[in-house]
Amino acid sequence: MGQSSTRGEGTRPRVPGARQPGRHDSASTAPSGAGRRAPDSAPGGGRGNRRQQTSRRRARRGKRRILRWVAGTVALLVIGTAGAGYLYYRHLNGNLQKSALNLGSHQAPKPTANAAGQTPLNILLIGSDARDSKENQKLGGAKNTFGGAPLADVQMLLHVSADRTNMSVVSLPRDTVLKIPQCTAEDGKTYQATGWTLANESLGRGGPGCTVATWESLTGIHIDHFMKIDFSGVVSMADAIGGVPVCVDANVYSHTHDGHGSGLKLKKGTTSVKGQQALQWLRTRYGFWPDTDVIRTKAQHEYMNSMVRRLREGTKLTDPGELMDLAESATRALKVDDGIDTVKKLYDLAGELKKVPTSRMTMTTMPNVNSTRPGFEEKVDPKPGDAEKLFAMVRNDTPLDGKGAKKKPAEKVSDDPAAPKADIGVTVRNGTGGDGGQPAPGRAGSVAALLTGQGFTRAVADQTLDPQKTTEVLFPSADLEGDAQAVAKALGVPLKSVKKSTDVSGVTMVVGSDWREGTTYPKSTADDGKTPDSANALHGDDKSACMHVDPAYTWTS
Structure with missing residues (x-):
């Protein structure tokens, strides 16, 4: 480990058995000519000898091509160095x-x-x-x-x-x-x-x-x-x-x-x-x-x-x-x-x-x-x-x-019509601790008040803390999807954040850590395809x- 690769200066010897007759890698087959005994040469360097030399040259060329290919791919497999891939040696x-x-x-x-x-x-x-x-x-x-x-x-x-x-x-x-x-x-x-x-x-x-x-x-x-x-x-x-x-x-x-x-x-x-x-x-x-x-x-x-x-x-x-x-x-x-x-x-x-x-x-x-x-x-x-x-x-x-x-797909509007706002029951939970920080105090109550002001008079705050990073509106069954989308639209939450969930019994809004404050849901730039400048x-x-x-x-x- 750490030996020089300079030829003649502590060069790592070939792996024992790499060219022994009959040895094969257990995971793959070596290229033609690699690891095989060449035909016996004919006396006096005749046709058999020429065939042997040609076979060896082809084996070396084939081996070198695969080795170069490996060198081009291993580079991404290790921190700041290179990784490994080599088919020939079982050890x-x-x-x-x-x-x-x-x-x-x-x-x-x-x-x-x-x-x-x-x-x-x-x-x-x-x-x-x-x-x-x-x-x-x-x-x-x-x-x-x-x-x-x-x-x-x-x-x-x-x-x-x-x-x-x-x-x-x-x-x-x-x-x-x-x-x-x-x-x-x-x-x-x-x-x-x-x-x-x-x-x-x-x-x-x-x-x-x-x-x-x-x-x-x-x-x-x-x-x-x-x-x-x-x-x-x-x-x-x-x-x-x-x-x-x-x-x-x-x-x-x-x-x-x-x-x-x-x-x-x-x-x-x-x-x-x-x-x-x-x-x-x-x-x-x-x-x-x-x-x-x-x-x-x-x-x-x-x-x-x-x-x-x-x-x-x-x-x-x-x-x-x-x-x-x-x-x-x-x-x-x-x-x-x-x-x-x-x-x-x-x-x-x-x-x-x-x-x-x-x-x-x-x-x-x-x-x-x-x-x-x-x-x-x-x-x-x-x-x-x-x-x-x-x-x-x-x-x-x-x-x-x-x-x-990719072009941002159009948001799919539910085929289920929404009930009148005053008839839609909405439970609001505080999930603003989803980023690992402390949840914003009273957040569920303030968002429930926003919904009430929008006409959703049955909106209530739930004291349950439900930490998550993004704001979502959940619904338990298909007949409530339209109602859930109406809640999302009222507050500017994207429809992709409206999801079916068996963990809720009615329309439930979980205010995530992406909306810790303010009366307007923050416009997301997550789908604009642009890497933040701060990522360098x-x-x-x-x-x-x-x-x-x-x-x-x-x-x-």
Whole structure:
């Protein structure tokens, strides 16, 4: 792990048995000529020898073509580095570490298929700061953390659209303030739900499956798979790739007088980073303006975009030995969920990712604001409105690059005629705590009063708290759909928020956290197909990205 891929300098030897006669991968069949004994050559180098040479050349060409294809697809399978897919060697399956997908008691609903029967793919990429080995301790430093619970330093949700035409990446700052749901580890240990805490603590509460549960709780997005990597994995992968170009607009040295900083030291301009230097880039906070934890995600997006372009162009990765090093490093570096626990499954997943052109990749960071919660003043909260809009776009499979957004369908009006307003009974509940905050006091009563003023004289407030993020009008049976739509229209709530539910006995309005105050339902921009500016979108084909250096961390060459 972490060996150089330079030929002649500690090059990783070929996997034993890879070319032995009669050996086959259990998950697939190697290309023609690969792993087979060539025909015996004829004495004196006759026709048999020529056939043997031709067969070998074809085998090498076929092997190299598949290896290049793999290199172009693995790039998106690991945090800020690359992932793995390699069909030939059965032993690679044994390299992979496996764990349960979701350790929480609740899962977000799976997305429905489109007209063609396709569904999106959501993959959570996790970077761990664990100091659980001598190599990770050396790379991570901070001796006071040795033996402590691992933290999810990097969290990126990779969303591949149902039709595989576009891809979105959403980074969650590690210092996001949220609540972690109850998680039960695979050994049976239960971690109770938390109060307000930091997002990166989820990994230490049973493993990656708790980080998945936390994401689903926060975003409402169903996650299909996860992949986790630690410090040493990033270094070994970066070595195997051979370097990724990154840019800074001034000389930078990430180091403070009291010993903080990643240690990254680069000259102004573009530098190809690999190994430990790549890890330093991905972890740098002190050095890139404005020296916040959130700025790391921007640097990680620049690295990931550059790395994807490099691998898809095939730069320097034309030698089968180098690509074998990449596959070996990738499988040793990864911990994955049970659904992608073999090389064959990773290979198939990589095939889905490869369908997306680089130009349709969009990197974003969850819109955020400085937290005002006591004890978390230097941390961040999801930005009201913008964060939920970004999550909703992913849930609804809306491209974050603004291309190919579907025309908003016309709202369907019920065939059931509404009764007179004065005859419609309406129960109003307070759901304004759906964003995790405190519910707005008296909200159900104030909205019930609005309905009364509109002529719905039978509207009453229910003291039941029913937290949810969006306002909805529910009805139990088809004969009340028209009445429910009349209530929604009166207050400007979109008809798509009128839903049938067996959990209510009459028309019931739940005022969500999207309408905490005011007499007019806020106009939603969730369906306009535009990514919030606060998400700091970076597109995959943008080669101009360059990190702005804090003048306090420059140096003279």
